[in-house]
Amino acid sequence: MCETCGCDDPAAAPRLTSFPADAGAAGRSGRELLLEQRVLAKNDEQAGQTRQRLAARNVLAVNLMSSPGSGKTTLLERTVRDLAGQWPLAVVEGDQESVRDAERIRAEGVPVVQVNTGRGCHLDADMVDRALRALDPPAEAVVFVENVGNLVCPALFDLGEGVRVVLTSVTEGEDKPLKYPHMFAKADLVLLTKCDLVPYLAVDVDHCMGLIRRINPAVDVLTLSGLHLPAGAPGAEPEPGLAAWYAWLRARRPRPDARPRAGAAGRV
């Protein structure tokens, strides 16, 4: 993927000479056409339409992003298991190849569409639009969009989501926010996963938290532990971080769960 062009290694990219002479020549002999057009205008336009459509149905779309192996699918399996029955749920799975993740989610009994990007290293607004049309989530639903595992490219593409959630696991080391600041700068929430492994690792969690806050002072940060352990293993239960994650989601739904006050008539 990125080794093809070295796009994840700025040090490997020498500054080449541009071509001002040619640009000038075109101005003299040809016609210069001013465009002043954003490169991602088409993607952003589609994302805007998706966002409007979802808002009209009070649907919350959650764009989940991380490196491969941070625990996105594992968190989703657990999340849809715990929340099924509370809210309508649906999942869009993004991967280069295979329907493996979609099968894992389908096993939990939740509607899911797998998007395979082939050589592409991120989801874009058009892919998500097509997936959402296939899923057709009901009003009030929460739709989780699991992006392709990649801390670089997905940061740039608006999918029309309501919130952006970035996972980073303690096994990846504390310096991921420093190395991939664009991803963390645009997050609404960072989930630090696999925290039960901290005692076995040379990782400085406080330093990691400090880096996240330095890049994105307003971001929320929650920690999760033990989701990667087999059910029933010591440390696998209970997981207080999950309650905080669900509360965070609940607070961001377009129409929060109705909590009828005593004597108050429920809204329609």
Add this chain to the structure above:
Amino acid sequence: MHELAITQSVVDAIVERTGPTRVTTVRLVIGRLSGVVPESVRFCFDVVTAGTPLAGAALTIDEPAGRARCRRCGAEFVADDVLVLCGCGCADVAVDGGDDLRIASVGLMPAAEAS
């Protein structure tokens, strides 16, 4: 490699505007904080433009730096990185600009030379 998708978007957007007219120059603005590596766009440009009216076009990329303002002391300075520190030592810095990613202009071949 999102630069491949980015470069494809550039070519699509230009062809949509200029049709079959030969394009001889392309000027892009890729801010230092845009998350896009200009060198990778250059690498992709020849590949993506092959067989299109942009084939052989000269690519110029302007790379404006970002501007940052310290939320504590109010100082304004140039930011070449998303991770910036103000001179006062504060990390609570608002970055503004430098995330441009746009097609500024294209040069078109005069009709007489196009054949």
